[in-house]
């Protein structure tokens with residue numbers, strides 16, 4: 001058998017995992033009020049996926065120290081990594097059980113980022129997994145002025161466009177501050193991934209595997225953005241960005257390719273960049289008011 005240290009997608013790990021009788025505490029929690037009683041087997045499966053997701057994120061280098069937290073929704077319950085747990089060394093009984101309002105139903109105390117996770121689920125009811133990481137490149141990019149008001153990550157390669165689309169930069173609040181949830185829920189922008197200023201990234205997905213893979217892709221996109229920062233970089237043309245995100249069903253509301261009049265969303269939080277190369281990009285993304293010199297001349 002492959003070693004447990006090998007990178008493994010959650011799906012693969014679930015398939016490989018022995019059927020354990022030890023269901024997470026979720027299984028014991030009564031599904032009060034729900035018209036769908038979750039079975040112990042469903043919770044056990046979700047728990048194993050979550051444990052595997054933690055290992056996959058660590059294997060990909062996205063969880064320095066004990067940082068990061070992951071949750072998965074099973075019906076009207078959330079399984080979430082407990083506070084202080086290490087993503088690479090999770091056990092089923094490290095998982096907290098919550099309802100969709102955030103009430104703690106069982107297991108250890110949940111991660112302090114409950115509000116962030118709940119807000120991501122509320123933003124898209126079809127999503128059943130949320131990943132929050134302090135991965136190095138995402139953190140670094142979250143410390144820079146955003147490329148535009150609708151996305152901190154410029155369209156440099158297709159892959160993050162296919163996986164997550166636009167990635168807005170949300171304002172800074174202290175880690176664990178419930179206000180982080182409000183930043184997500186009150187953002188006028190559609191997104192399935194965001195950078196949290198001076199902090200990290202949050203990503204949701206239809207299932208845990210997609211959320212993990214998207215998080216890995218986002219980290220790579222952030223790394224590429226950093227590597228090319230300050231250079232005369234060529235962005236993917238707006239019409240191609242639109243075609244890719246449409247084809248993959250990813251959000252992209254970039255005003256730069258939709259005319260200046262549509263830039264109300266973008267104008268709000270624009271940070272015309274502090275660094276010289278990004279300054280033009282920030283202005284173009286936010287204002288959409290015609291070609292600018294430099295990398296955004298593609299418009």
Ligand SMILES: [Zn+2]
Nearest residue numbers: 134175199200
């Ligand atoms: Zn954090």
